Amino acid sequence: MVKGAAYLILALLILGAVAFALLSERARGLAAVDRRLAGLSAPGTAPARAAAAISVPERIAPLLAQAQLEVTVQTVRILAAAGFALVLAVLLAAGPALALAVLLGLPMAALSWLRGRARKRVDALTEALPLYLDGVRQLQAVGNSLSQALSRALADASPVVRSFFDTAARRLEMGAPVAETMQQLADRLQVPEVSMIAAAIRTNLRYGGSIGAVFTNLAQILRERLRIRRELVAATSEARVSSRVLIAMPLLAMVGLVLMNPAYLDFFVKDPRGQSLSMMAIGLEAIGILIIRRMLRLEF
Known part of the structure; x- marks a missing residue:
């Protein structure tokens, strides 16, 4: 039964790889037509060929944004070819059971790695956000507008804040509305702290008031959240170590x-x-x- 299921899944994998190759070829043809039309509309200019990003499921998109990774057709093609070669090698060397285990384990391992990278990047962002808000408040206190303060505060902000907010800063420099830009950033990242900043800006622009006082209170709230989070991590450290031991025990026993x-x-x-x-x-x-x-x- 296991052997039949393994061969069935591997057959579906092969069919999926063939379908993906055909769709990729069609997408390349359409992209070539678009480049030719762009060249005809603007003669004398050669459009740059960039890696086109592909659409991903809604549950994975925030993780990719938090991990600051962009999935392109070329990346998917390389990963799919490497995974298929690995599964085929395991199938030939160890049989269908282990091949099925590798086939099911690769997506889980990739998702675990993606979540770990996203968590590290988001933790670094949340730790640096209070200082960034202090910089925005100080720049606005000396006469800068809100959009200017949000953009210029990035110069002295942490590199991780600049990496997350650079796109929003470019939109603000081009004249995009502040509330809409920050809300788009919050919707893309789905980080509670960034959503709090976007909600505070949107509320202040709608109802008025001192945005400096809002940023002061918000920075204090974020620092308090960081303090509580550190206390929770310290309080659950024993349970986390116990969980790692429980997870490793069967593997060590097998070895x-x-x-x-x-x-x-x-x-x-x-x-x-x-x-x-x-x-x-x-x-x-x-x-x-x-x-x-x-x-x-x-x-x-």
Whole structure:
């Protein structure tokens, strides 16, 4: 049963790769037509050929924005080819059971890496935002408009703040509305702290008042959130270490058994019953990891 399911999934993977190649070829043809039309409309100028970004699911788009990664057709093509080659190599070397495990594990590993990168970037951003807001408030106090203060404060801000806010700053320099620009940034990132800034600016521009006092209070709120978050991390450090030990114990036990008795894996690799048990063990381990990570997720 496991072997049949593995071959079926691999067949679907091959069909998906062929369909993706055909769609990519069609997209390249349309892009070539667009470049030719652009050249005819503006003779004497050669349009630059840039990597076109592709649409991604709505649940993945905020993670990519937080991790500051852009998925292009070329990137997807390279990753798909590498993943297909790896799955095919495992299929030929170890059989369909391990190939199926690799096929299911690669997306989970990629998603875990993406979430880790996004979390690190967002944590660095939230730690630097209070100082950025202080800079915006000081620049506005000496006579700069709100859009000018938001743009000019980036010069002295942390590099991570500049990397996230550069696009919004360019839009502001071109005359885009402040509230709309900050709201677009908040919608794209979906970071609570950035959403708070956008909501504060939008409310102040609509109802009036001192934006400097709003930024002062907001910076204080963000610092208080950082303090509470550090306390929560310190309070749950023992539970997080225990969770890592629980996750690593089955893997370490398996490695120890293999080192003591290399033939121990033959049953799980060659025998159909062992393959079924291997898939069940891998599935239960993955479910346990997800449950533990969900239990330790800090949201406030």
